Amino acid sequence: xxxxxxxxxxxxxxxxxxxxxxxxxxxxxxxxxxxxxxxxxxxxxxxxxxxxxxxxxxxxxxxxxxxxxxxxxxxxxxxxxxxxxxxxxxxxxxxxxxxxxxxxxxxxxxxxxxxxxxxxxxxxxxxxxxxxxxxxxxxxxxxxxxxxxxxxxxxxxxxxxxxxxxxxxxxxxxxxxxxxxxxxxxxxxxxxxxxxxxxxxxxxxxxxxxxxxxxxxxxxxxxxxxxxxxxxxxxxxxxxxxxxxxxxxxxxxxxxxxxxxxxxxxxxxxxxxxxxxxxxxxxxxxxxxxxxxxxxxxxxxxxxxxxxxxxxxxxxxxxxxxxxxxxxxxxxxxxxxxxxxxxxxxxxxx
Amino acid sequence: xxxxxxxxxxxxxxxxxxxxxxxxxxxxxxxxxxxxxxxxxxxxxxxxxxxxxxxxxxxxxxxxxxxxxxxxxxxxxxxxxxxxxxxxxxxxxxxxxxxxxxxxxxxxxxxxxxxxxxxxxxxxxxxxxxxxxxxxxxxxxxxxxxxxxxxxxxxxxxxxxxxxxxxxxxxxxxxxxxxxxxxxxxxxxxxxxxxxxxxxxxxxxxxxxxxxxxxxxxxxxxxxxxxxxxxxxxxxxxxxxxxxxxxxxxxxxxxxxxxxxxxxxxxxxxxxxxxxxxxxxxxxxxxxxxxxxxxxxxxxxxxxxxxxxxxxxxxxxxxxxxxxxxxxxxxxxxxxxxxxxxxxxxxxxxxxxxxxxxxxxxxxx
Numbered sequence: 001x002x003x004x005x006x007x008x009x010x011x012x013x014x015x016x017x018x019x020x021x022x023x024x025x026x027x028x029x030x031x032x033x034x035x036x037x038x039x040x041x042x043x044x045x046x047x048x049x050x051x052x053x054x055x056x057x058x059x060x061x062x063x064x065x066x067x068x069x070x071x072x073x074x075x076x077x078x079x080x081x082x083x084x085x086x087x088x089x090x091x092x093x094x095x096x097x098x099x100x101x102x103x104x105x106x107x108x109x110x111x112x113x114x115x116x117x118x119x120x121x122x123x124x125x126x127x128x129x130x131x132x133x134x135x136x137x138x139x140x141x142x143x144x145x146x147x148x149x150x151x152x153x154x155x156x157x158x159x160x161x162x163x164x165x166x167x168x169x170x171x172x173x174x175x176x177x178x179x180x181x182x183x184x185x186x187x188x189x190x191x192x193x194x195x196x197x198x199x200x201x202x203x204x205x206x207x208x209x210x211x212x213x214x215x216x217x218x219x220x221x222x223x224x225x226x227x228x229x230x231x232x233x234x235x236x237x238x239x240x241x242x243x244x245x246x247x248x249x250x251x252x253x254x255x256x257x258x259x260x261x262x263x264x265x266x267x268x269x270x271x272x273x274x275x276x277x278x279x280x281x282x283x284x285x286x287x288x289x290x291x292x293x294x295x296x297x298x299x300x301x302x303x304x305x306x307x308x309x310x311x312x313x314x315x316x317x318x319x320x321x322x323x324x325x326x327x328x329x330x331x332x333x334x335x336x337x338x339x340x341x342x343x344x345x346x347x348x349x350x
Numbered sequence: 351x352x353x354x355x356x357x358x359x360x361x362x363x364x365x366x367x368x369x370x371x372x373x374x375x376x377x378x379x380x381x382x383x384x385x386x387x388x389x390x391x392x393x394x395x396x397x398x399x400x401x402x403x404x405x406x407x408x409x410x411x412x413x414x415x416x417x418x419x420x421x422x423x424x425x426x427x428x429x430x431x432x433x434x435x436x437x438x439x440x441x442x443x444x445x446x447x448x449x450x451x452x453x454x455x456x457x458x459x460x461x462x463x464x465x466x467x468x469x470x471x472x473x474x475x476x477x478x479x480x481x482x483x484x485x486x487x488x489x490x491x492x493x494x495x496x497x498x499x500x501x502x503x504x505x506x507x508x509x510x511x512x513x514x515x516x517x518x519x520x521x522x523x524x525x526x527x528x529x530x531x532x533x534x535x536x537x538x539x540x541x542x543x544x545x546x547x548x549x550x551x552x553x554x555x556x557x558x559x560x561x562x563x564x565x566x567x568x569x570x571x572x573x574x575x576x577x578x579x580x581x582x583x584x585x586x587x588x589x590x591x592x593x594x595x596x597x598x599x600x601x602x603x604x605x606x607x608x609x610x611x612x613x614x615x616x617x618x619x620x621x622x623x624x625x626x627x628x629x630x631x632x633x634x635x636x637x638x639x640x641x642x643x644x645x646x647x648x649x650x651x652x653x654x655x656x657x658x659x660x661x662x663x664x665x666x667x668x669x670x671x672x673x674x675x676x677x678x679x680x681x682x683x684x685x686x687x688x689x690x691x692x693x694x695x696x697x698x699x700x701x702x703x704x705x706x707x708x709x710x711x712x713x714x715x
Contacts (some may be wrong), residue, residue: 001380001653003526004538005519006553011540041500044397058553059380059538079643085552123436124397127464128457190532198523205392208419218418221394222535237395301414309396313414313433316365 002043002058004203004239008089010242012166013054017159018092021052021152025066028152029145035114035147037066038105038133038210040125045308048120049074049152050242051160055090056203063129064093065105073108075101106136118145121308150306154322158293163243164323168342169202171238172248178234180251185224186211189234193246197238204239213250213336217298217329231257233338237311244310246303246325246342260332264339267292272326272343284330294333301327353489354390358426361388362404368478371449373402374439375479376458378535383407384454384479384652386575391424392535394480399439399460400427401446403583407529409574410438436462443470454479460480480656484648485532485670490576491694494649494672495580498692498703500532500571505580505706512565512713514586518543529571533558536578538570538653548685551639551678558626561715563585566637566688568678570653577653580704581676581690589715596684598708604689605678607646611673611693611700617663621645622675625661649674649692671695672703 029037040060040159049064050056053072060105062076076095078086083095086148098104109117119125122144133142149245156164174197188206197205208219212229218234235248250261271288275281290293303311303325311325327340365373376398377385377523381602388402389409396413401414408428411417412435421430432438433657434558439462443451452475453459466472504525511524518541525692540551543558543565551566585593594667603624610623624645625637636642648655649672657665659675667673691704 001536001538003522003537004554005517005556007555037639042378042380044380044395058540061380079639081643082552083642084549088555104611123462124460126458127461130461187531187533191527194530195523195527198526201519208415216422218422219415220419220422221535222391223530223535225531286480312396335496 002056002204004198004205004256005201006056006058006122006203006241008054008091009241012162013159015091017157018052018054020157022066022072022092025052025149025152026068028148029066029068029118032118032145032146032148033070034116034118034143034145036109036112037118037120037149038142039064039120039308040129041067041308045121045349046242047305047310048149048153048308053092054091054242055086055093056242059234061101061126063101063105064109067108067112067114071134073105075104097294100132102132103136106133109133109140110137114140116141118143118144118148120145120149146307155305156323160243160323161344163241164245164342167202167238167240167243168245168247170197170202170240171236171245173197173200174205174236174238175234175247175249177250178249181253183251184226184228186222186232187224189228190222193234193236197236202238202240206237208235208237209233210338213338217336217338219338230254231336235340239310244305245342246311246327246340247342248327248338250337250339257335260335261337262334264295264330264337267295268326268328268339268341271328272341275324275326275343275345277322292330292332296331298330298331303327344350353487353493355667356489357387357406361402361482364478364482366404368452368475368480369450369494370452370475371403372446373453373475374443374451374453374463374472375400375402375461376453376460376528377454381455381458381652383483383655386651387479387483388411389424389427390575391420392572392575394551396436399435401439401442411443420483428582428661436460439463440466446470452478452568481674482594483650483652483680484656485668486650488536488668490650491670491672493574493576494578494692495573495703496692498574498580499705500529500534500573501569501578501580501692502704502706503532504529504534504569505582508567508569509584509711509713512559512561512584512586514561514715516559518557518559522554525569533664534571534573536577538568538579540568542566542639542686546683546685549680550686551688558635559586564593564685564687566686568676568688568690572653577649577651578692578703579649579653579674579690580692580706581674581678582706583689584711584713585689586713588712589710593684594637594689595708596681599627599633600677601687601708604675604691605698607677608691608693608700608702609674611667611675611695613667613669613695613697616703617657617659617665617667618661620673621659621661623674628677628679636679636681645677646673646675646690648672667695669695669697689695
């Protein structure tokens with residue numbers, strides 16, 4: 001559950017930016033003959049609603065209805081008293097506090113005479129909400145609109161670029177706290193990194209550590225005391241006002257490995273900067289390996305925000321400018337290394 | 351035996367008693383108690399479904415990052431990376447034809463799977479799981495007792511961090527760093543800073559503490575999967591007479607609620623004991639949903655577990671349940687004020703797990 005800084009700042013996220021996003025999505029809805037759109041949100045799947053309204057639930061869930069015209073309607077089971085808080089982060093929507101959010105939006109759909117309504121993540125919509133919607137609007141045709149939304153959403157505007165840049169600065173500063181030469185306890189490192197991110201105003205910070213890279217490269221959520229080996233990696237997944245980044249840094253006690261890690265960090269930065277949209281990513285990463293002598297690729301993941309998840313694995317890079325997190329696992333002359341960096345593909349790296 | 355193996359044995363035994371062959375459980379970082387009961391996995395990102403059979407548990411996760419973590423953290427559970435979560439689980443359910451399959455929590459089961467209820471013989475078994483989640487095993491009660499100890503320590507860290515000029519989110523940052531060092535992998539926490547204008551608690555908004563402010567918090571660390579909560583209020587500077595008077599009322603209400611807890615009463619009985627104190631003082635309006643949500647709730651694998659302590663909730667309170675009793679609400683003179691302790695229900699009353707003093711704390715202005 002979110003417990004970091006949450007709130008709307010018009011200087012960071014101007015109302016005009018939100019209105020432009022809504023207008024872009026409405027044009028896409030019209031083009032696809034959809035009368036309205038529905039978005040389920042909770043703290044795990046907040047991103048579509050955050051992108052449209054600025055609002056992220058810290059707890060519980062809700063549903064946003066974007067009608068063809070007029071204000072969005074946000075229905076939530078959060079209590080009436082929480083409506084005042086919601087209003088501080090969502091300046092656009094009409095807020096409806098109700099134990100049955102699905103019934104509330106279903107009623108609006110029926111009242112508006114909607115025939116075809118797009119639903120993001122239609123298949124995974126919670127059954128309870130779906131039943132409420134259908135009971136209130138039995139004649140409506142609900143249609144998955146994942147592709148329609150992803151297409152409208154993928155372009156990065158200046159507001160989003162600013163929030164992502166701020167989140168990345170928080171992640172970097174937090175990871176800067178790790179003393180590679182002297183850190184011995186994984187729990188202490190996790191606490192230190194998380195604290196720094198939160199002190200900087202992070203809305204959320206998930207810290208994971210691979211405490212002994214030579215033994216196991218998988219990252220786990222550390223709590224409590226666990227010894228750090230000579231080589232370890234730290235992942236900071238950090239959110240600022242709904243914008244998420246991920247960074248991984250590998251650390252080593254010995255100076256030789258530290259030099260190799262620094263070279264790999266520089267290499268990853270260069271690769272992320274120069275990803276060409278529209279071309280297979282694996283081939284691009286493989287082709288650049290020759291710039292890092294002794295390196296072999298073990299695994300890579302590209303993530304982006306294309307729907308309701310803050311970051312999710314993607315398999316292709318669309319032709320236009322988008323935001324990506326690239327995670328790469330290498331062997332550097334048999335020394336394990338993990339790295340992750342965010343990048344605006346097609347434009348300047350963060 | 352660990353708490354988890356205890357829990358899993360009980361689950362399989364109870365499933366057999368209910369005539370259930372399979373359970374399908376949904377979980378995410380918000381509502382994870384049903385899933386965690388059977389898998390012990392504290393999911394953070396993405397969504398998960400678990401298929402629980404007599405011969406084993408399979409956990410399907412749509413996040414590759416979470417798969418890595420689950421493989422290391424969950425013993426005795428088969429972990430499957432399922433980028434197409436629903437497709438993968440659909441196929442698993444197809445292999446379980448002619449079995450009695452229960453689902454929980456039914457409200458959150460994905461629509462596409464719920465639509466196959468008739469074909470797959472799926473039945474809503476949320477109430478069955480709720481019964482197990484509410485009535486704790488002895489090892490679960492012990493885990494919650496340990497978690498309460500960490501909550502007490504966490505509140506001390508929070509209190510020490512409260513200084514004039516600091517932002518609300520900085521206090522939480524200090525508590526979080528402490529929790530990571532203490533084996534706490536999650537925490538639910540909201541906060542209120544100010545005076546009579548504060549109507550409730552919310553996530554931090556960047557408000558900075560100043561002399562005279564009441565600082566309320568509900569701090570809920572998760573230890574071994576179990577959330578323990580503590581609610582306390584502090585004043586920046588010395589409390590004034592009105593603040594002390596108001597706090598005394600909340601303390602009396604909480605203690606009245608705790609005194610009402612024992613095997614065989616209802617949630618309503620506890621709520622009524624708390625609320626009667628406010629009504630006696632002519633503050634009855636402030637115990638309605640216009641000003642407050644609940645007068646306490648269960649604690650366990652979810653931060654806001656059943657039963658909710660409200661005057662219209664008739665759930666029977668049984669020995670083995672763990673609850674927080676908190677008469678948190680708005681006070682018209684001083685603003686929102688909180689106080690809450692965790693208790694374990696016994697045959698004759700309850701054992702109070704929270705050790706932090708029941709006082710209106712003060713930090714230097």
